[in-house]
Amino acid sequence: MSVFLDRPARDHVARNALAFAIRDGFPVSPGHTLVIPFREVATWFDASREEQLAILELIDVVKSQLDAEYAPAAYNVGFNAGAAAGQTVMHLHVHVIPRFEGDVPDPRGGVRHVMPGKGNYLADAFEPAHEPGPRRDALTTGGPDDPFLRALGPELRGASALDVVAAFVQQAGLATLAPALATMAPGARLRLITGDYLAITQVDALETLLDWQSGVSPVAARSLDAVEADGADDSGRETALAAEARVEVRVVRTAKLATRSRSFHPKAWLVEQGAERAVGWVGSSNISSAALHDGVEWNLRLDRAADLSAWQRLRQAFDALWADAEPLDAGFVAAYRERVRQTVSTSDDALAGEIETEGASLVAPEPHVVQREALAALAAARVEQRGRALAVMATGLGKTWLAAMDLAALAKQLGRTPRLLFLAHRRELLVQAAQTFGTMAHAAGLQGVRMGMFVGSEDALHADFVFASIQKIGRGPARERLARERWDYVVVDEVHHATADTYRKVLGALDAGFVLGLTATPDRADAADVGGLFDDHVAIRADLARGIALGLLVPIAYHGLCDPVDYAPIPW
Numbered sequence: 334m335s336v337f338l339d340r341p342a343r344d345h346v347a348r349n350a351l352a353f354a355i356r357d358g359f360p361v362s363p364g365h366t367l368v369i370p371f372r373e374v375a376t377w378f379d380a381s382r383e384e385q386l387a388i389l390e391l392i393d394v395v396k397s398q399l400d401a402e403y404a405p406a407a408y409n410v411g412f413n414a415g416a417a418a419g420q421t422v423m424h425l426h427v428h429v430i431p432r433f434e435g436d437v438p439d440p441r442g443g444v445r446h447v448m449p450g451k452g453n454y455l456a457d458a459f460e461p462a463h464e465p466g467p468r469r470d471a472l473t474t475g476g477p478d479d480p481f482l483r484a485l486g487p488e489l490r491g492a493s494a495l496d497v498v499a500a501f502v503q504q505a506g507l508a509t510l511a512p513a514l515a516t517m518a519p520g521a522r523l524r525l526i527t528g529d530y531l532a533i534t535q536v537d538a539l540e541t542l543l544d545w546q547s548g549v550s551p552v553a554a555r556s557l558d559a560v561e562a563d564g565a566d567d568s569g570r571e572t573a574l575a576a577e578a579r580v581e582v583r584v585v586r587t588a589k590l591a592t593r594s595r596s597f598h599p600k601a602w603l604v605e606q607g608a609e610r611a612v613g614w615v616g617s618s619n620i621s622s623a624a625l626h627d628g629v630e631w632n633l634r635l636d637r638a639a640d641l642s643a644w645q646r647l648r649q650a651f652d653a654l655w656a657d658a659e660p661l662d663a664g665f666v667a668a669y670r671e672r673v674r675q676t677v678s679t680s681d682d683a684l685a686g687e688i689e690t691e692g693a694s695l696v697a698p699e700p701h702v703v704q705r706e707a708l709a710a711l712a713a714a715r716v717e718q719r720g721r722a723l724a725v726m727a728t729g730l731g732k733t734w735l736a737a738m739d740l741a742a743l744a745k746q747l748g749r750t751p752r753l754l755f756l757a758h759r760r761e762l763l764v765q766a767a768q769t770f771g772t773m774a775h776a777a778g779l780q781g782v783r784m785g786m787f788v789g790s791e792d793a794l795h796a797d798f799v800f801a802s803i804q805k806i807g808r809g810p811a812r813e814r815l816a817r818e819r820w821d822y823v824v825v826d827e828v829h830h831a832t833a834d835t836y837r838k839v840l841g842a843l844d845a846g847f848v849l850g851l852t853a854t855p856d857r858a859d860a861a862d863v864g865g866l867f868d869d870h871v872a873i874r875a876d877l878a879r880g881i882a883l884g885l886l887v888p889i890a891y892h893g894l895c896d897p898v899d900y901a902p903i904p905w
Contacts, residue, residue: 335424337369347394351387354395357428362436363642364399367426368392375423376414388427395429405431407440435608437638473614475630481618482513482625484634488604488612490516496603496651498526499620504537504775506620511551511768518606523552526651526658527620528585528597529669536670537775538620540782542661545580547793548786549767549800552580583658584665602632603651611637613647663783670781697737697776701885704735707873711739711849714872721848723828723867725855727877729886732851733766736824737773739849743822750779751821751846753798756806756839760788762826763800770798787811794818807835812842820845828852829863840866 340355346366347354357365368391370384377385392410399405409430413420432440473484489495495517502525514523525542527534545552587597603613616632618624637644659665700708707724714722726732736755743751755766767784774782785793787801794801794814806815823843825836828850840848848867855863855871864871880886 335373336422337367337424337426338371338373346398347391349387349390351384352391354391354429360642361428362405362431362433363645364403364405364431366395366399366429368395368429369424369426374425376420376425377412377427378414380425392427392429399429399431403431406434407432433641435611435637436641471634473616473630473632473634475618475624475628475632477627480626481614481616481630481632482509484632485602485604485614485625486513486516488606489513491606492517492521492604493607494522494524494603494605496524496601496655497620498599498601498651498654499618500528500530500598500600501533501619501621502527502535502538502542503619503621504535504541505622506625507538507541509622509625510620515551517552521552523550523580524655525580525582525620526585526654527582528587529672530587530597532669532673534669536666536673539661539666539669541771542580542582543663543666544767544771544784546582546661547784547796548788548791549764549771549784550580551764551768582661583655584661585654585658599654600632601647601651603647611644613637613644615647667781697741697773698731698734700735700738701731702883703730703873703875703880703885704738707735707875708739708742710872712742714870715743715847719847719868719870720845721850721867722870722872723850723852723855723864724872725852725874725876727875727880727886728853730875730880732853733769733826734773736849736851737770740770740822741773741777741779743847744777744779747821750774750782750797752819754818754820754823754843754845755798755800755826756803756824757800757826758803760802763788763802766824766826767798767800774798803835803839807839812838815839816842816844818844822846823848825850828866829854837866 337355342348344355345353346356347368351372352368352370354366354368357367368388370380370388372380372384374380374384380388396408399408409432410428412425412427416423473479473481475481495514517523523545527542544550585597590597600618601613601615602618603611605611612634614632614634616630618628618630618632621628624630635643635647703726707726711722711724724732724735726735740751740753753770755763755770757763757766763786767786771782771784782798783796784798784800785791785796787794787799788805789802793799794811805811820843823845825840825848829852850863850867852863877886877889881888
């Protein structure tokens with residue numbers, strides 16, 4: 334007897350005198366339904382005309398039901414006739430398959446490939462891909478041979494959105510994840526849900542996430558770079574920045590959970606590449622260095638194209654948790670910091686491996702010989718009550734780190750966190766500088782430093798450390814606001830641009846204790862006076878030759894190629 338006739342009548346979703354409809358036991362998509370004649374005939378061509386008409390009548394009934402319940406965008410309707418055509422049950426059954434926008438990257442071709450990976454439900458849909466590309470095994474098990482980041486990283490390249498649920502977030506984990514986030518598409522979105530369970534999430538990590546929300550984010554770093562690569566003017570850059578990457582963080586307070594245990598321990602990663610592709614993992618990896626690298630972490634992958642129903646359940650679960658969580662803000666971080674301070678120890682309760690030491694990427698480097706010389710010269714300049722100085726150092730000798738180290742020295746002298754303004758002409762430089770100064774603030778023990786961006790649509794001129802684009806802060810209204818602010822320390826990066834009128838106006842509006850200009854190339858072909866803007870005081874000059882002689886920069890190897898082309902006939 335046919336397996337379809339074994340199904341009880343209560344499973345029928347529609348029926349008439351000659352045929353019935355049931356949901357497919359191995360659905361390709363939500364609502365996938367089979368329409369079957371009561372008489373056990375092998376194929377459509379063996380059915381009577383009356384049976385065929387009865388089946389067509391039920392297809393209309395089933396479609397109406399599915400329209401009401403699932404509202405699909407389209408349908409595939411068809412049958413297999415014979416083993417060579419793929420028929421596995423030799424009792425005629427017509428498939429009614431709802432289709433949804435984005436359920437496959439490219440639906441063209443229709444029944445030629447109804448759902449990639451769904452054709453043989455008896456086989457593993459997650460066999461490793463034979464073609465080059467991201468690792469697509471169903472399960473990653475962690476450790477040095479199968480780290481989770483190896484599977485996650487390739488999927489983030491060009492991704493339009495990343496949603497993460499991580500019960501715990503560690504600062505080293507954010508630093509580990511940041512390079513992969515920087516490969517996401519310009520304008521990408523990151524949403525992160527974390528919690529306060531057992532106070533294992535680090536305060537420093539929450540402060541970093543606050544900075545990410547304010548625009549100091551690796552996700553945002555490519556928005557302007559992509560525009561600059563196209564040679565857009567300032568107007569084009571501002572337009573791009575208005576749609577730059579968005580980072581939103583929400584927190585689940587375990588005290589407010591409805592469950593009696595107050596336990597909060599979910600981990601999930603959802604990656605989308607527009608409407609074309611979506612993958613996710615559910616498993617054990619929080620945002621920690623160990624969880625992403627060499628920790629024993631199991632994460633099970635699912636693809637939207639291969640299992641739309643599972644993907645939709647994961648998406649709905651994330652959205653529900655997102656709606657219940659509260660936005661991360663400075664008030665929560667301050668209260669959480671106090672709670673952690675008052676907690677004697679969480680080591681007895683914390684799960685093994687969740688608390689980790691800070692990664693090497695969060696440790697400020699020791700100053701090398703040129704930086705030590707520069708730090709001494711800058712300290713002497715302040716003793717002499719100089720208000721401005723210029724540092725001329727070859728690319729690669731660490732000008733930004735020098736500025737961060739000097740700020741830390743000033744903080745020690747003042748006994749408090751100095752107020753910083755960092756000026757540059759490219760967002761990429763601002764984001765890199767923010768990461769450098771954030772690491773130095775952590776190393777110097779500066780607590781609760783608020784970092785903010787003043788570029789594009791971001792307007793955090795009130796922060797402790799402000800990273801501002803010269804294009805935005807040089808405009809009239811912004812320059813007026815700047816004149817009302819007091820800064821302890823101002824850094825002007827790539828200062829060889831500073832002879833431009835915009836820079837001069839900004840420098841003229843500053844109320845600053847000390848202004849440091851950074852450049853590798855102060856000597857301009859147009860003979861413009863860069864040094865004069867900094868009281869002609871060059872605190873340090875270390876060119877490429879000196880960097881190579883000290884072993885801090887690699888030697889240059891020159892190779893010449895013979896070019897026999899006669900360019901004289903070319904008129905332009």
